Amino acid sequence: MEDFMTTQMGTPMGTPEGDDYSTITDDYSSGTEDYSEFSSCDKSYVREFRKYYEPPLYAVIVSLGVIGNFLVLWIYVHFKSRKKTMTDVYLMNLAVADLLFLLTLPLWASDALRGWTFGSLLCKFTSACYKINFFSSMLLLTCISVDRYIVIVQTTKAQNSKTTRLLCSKLVCLIVWLLAVFLAVPELIFASKKDDPDSDWQFCTLVYWANEHNRTKILVLVLQIFMGFCVPLVVMIFCYSCIILTLMKTRNFEKHKALRVIFAVVAVFVLSQLPYNAMLIVEASQAANVTITNCDISQNFDIAAQIMKGVAYTHCCINPFLYVFIGVRFRRDLLKMMQYYGCVSPKGKLSKLYGTPFRASVMSDTDTTQALSL
Numbered sequence: 001m002e003d004f005m006t007t008q009m010g011t012p013m014g015t016p017e018g019d020d021y022s023t024i025t026d027d028y029s030s031g032t033e034d035y036s037e038f039s040s041c042d043k044s045y046v047r048e049f050r051k052y053y054e055p056p057l058y059a060v061i062v063s064l065g066v067i068g069n070f071l072v073l074w075i076y077v078h079f080k081s082r083k084k085t086m087t088d089v090y091l092m093n094l095a096v097a098d099l100l101f102l103l104t105l106p107l108w109a110s111d112a113l114r115g116w117t118f119g120s121l122l123c124k125f126t127s128a129c130y131k132i133n134f135f136s137s138m139l140l141l142t143c144i145s146v147d148r149y150i151v152i153v154q155t156t157k158a159q160n161s162k163t164t165r166l167l168c169s170k171l172v173c174l175i176v177w178l179l180a181v182f183l184a185v186p187e188l189i190f191a192s193k194k195d196d197p198d199s200d201w202q203f204c205t206l207v208y209w210a211n212e213h214n215r216t217k218i219l220v221l222v223l224q225i226f227m228g229f230c231v232p233l234v235v236m237i238f239c240y241s242c243i244i245l246t247l248m249k250t251r252n253f254e255k256h257k258a259l260r261v262i263f264a265v266v267a268v269f270v271l272s273q274l275p276y277n278a279m280l281i282v283e284a285s286q287a288a289n290v291t292i293t294n295c296d297i298s299q300n301f302d303i304a305a306q307i308m309k310g311v312a313y314t315h316c317c318i319n320p321f322l323y324v325f326i327g328v329r330f331r332r333d334l335l336k337m338m339q340y341y342g343c344v345s346p347k348g349k350l351s352k353l354y355g356t357p358f359r360a361s362v363m364s365d366t367d368t369t370q371a372l373s374l
Contacts, residue, residue: 041295046302055109057310061317065102068320069095075333078340086169087147091323093173094140098316101133105313115201120193123204127191131184132177135228137316139176141269142232143169144323149239153246183227186220214287221284229277233269240266268315268322276312279305 072095076088104126107118116123150165190206208217240262247258282301292298 041298043299043302046299046306049303050112050306053306053310054112058105058109058313061313062102062105065098065317065320068317069099069102071334072320072330073099075330075337078337079333084166086165087144087151089166089169089173090140090143090147093176094137094144094319094323097133097136097140098319100129101137101316104130104133111204115196115199116193116204117202118204123193124188124191127187127204127206128184131187131224132180135180135183136176137319138228138232138273139180140173141319141323142235143172143176145236145239145265149242153242179227183223186216190216190220217287218284221280221287225277225280225284229273233273236266236269265322268318272312272315272318275308279308 072091076084076092076095107122107126108130110117118126147165147169187206190208191204192207193202194205194207195202206217206220208214208220244259244262286292292301
């Protein structure tokens with residue numbers, strides 16, 4: 001698994017010597033260093049930190065994420081007779097990707113507590129499943145920003161091509177999933193169980209084939225940084241900048257609310273993903289040219305990596321609330337569904353608050369999911 005769950009961020013990864021069958025291991029627990037003066041670095045403190053940090057954090061992420069994403073799918077199915085929009089399709093696929101991602105976290109929590117006890121095949125499958133849903137989630141967020149751009153900035157074009165856009169959204173989702181599977185191939189190839197020399201535990205990690213300057217590892221990291229962060233960030237900044245310029249020209253009473261949501265969407269993405277990807281950049285640099293040789297610095301770096309990885313994982317439980325439940329129509333749909341199942345009284349305060357007609361606006365068109373409206 002190419003993340004900091006089992007990555008030795010601070011381990012010198014110089015050019016290995018030997019034949020083509022030697023390996024490079026991304027595992028802070030294994031202590032596989034190429035330099036004798038660094039080989040005695042004890043990573044037990046990092047393992048202990050992971051043991052007490054990851055399981056409770058993952059429990060919170062899984063609990064919130066399953067509830068939020070399950071409600072998204074429930075609403076989608078409950079109103080299946082209604083004609084779906086392009087963003088509806090993206091949000092449904094995003095919920096599926098997040099739910100599948102969440103299913104892998106209990107296994108990684110168990111890995112942190114007692115090592116990997118589920119076999120090599122499940123190690124490869126879980127690592128690949130994690131990466132597939134990570135990439136698909138990031139790319140679907142990109143698709144949502146493009147759809148918002150088309151609906152708000154290219155309004156006339158969007159109105160004239162509703163049917164075509166809906167068909168395109170399904171094709172785009174298929175391409176996203178296929179691309180995510182392709183990007184997860186390294187996990188299927190390199191994920192393997194690795195013995196911990198300091199205990200009788202085993203860990204699920206990536207064991208690379210050794211080659212000059214660790215080209216394989218660097219290529220995998222660059223692909224993850226580029227496709228999982230750089231491309232989505234650039235597209236989101238472009239689309240939302242154009243949306244902001246369009247909204248600033250309008251005199252709509254919901255404009256300021258929409259702007260706040262846009263800033264929240266971009267801020268959450270950057271704050272959750274930037275630190276994690278910055279660590280990946282450092283790891284790529286470490287693989288290409290040893291930059292950290294001090295044991296204390298290496299340990300501190302590993303701890304920081306664990307924290308940043310946990311922050312990055314929160315995106316799968318924030319997405320439903322950020323991209324769905326802030327939308328006017330989804331909130332109304334949730335209320336109607338709760339009324340249908342008797343959870344909320346039709347005459348209650350919530351029904352009076354969200355049951356009255358709302359004014360149409362540039363950010364709350366009736367034909368598109370309210371992914372940016374309040």
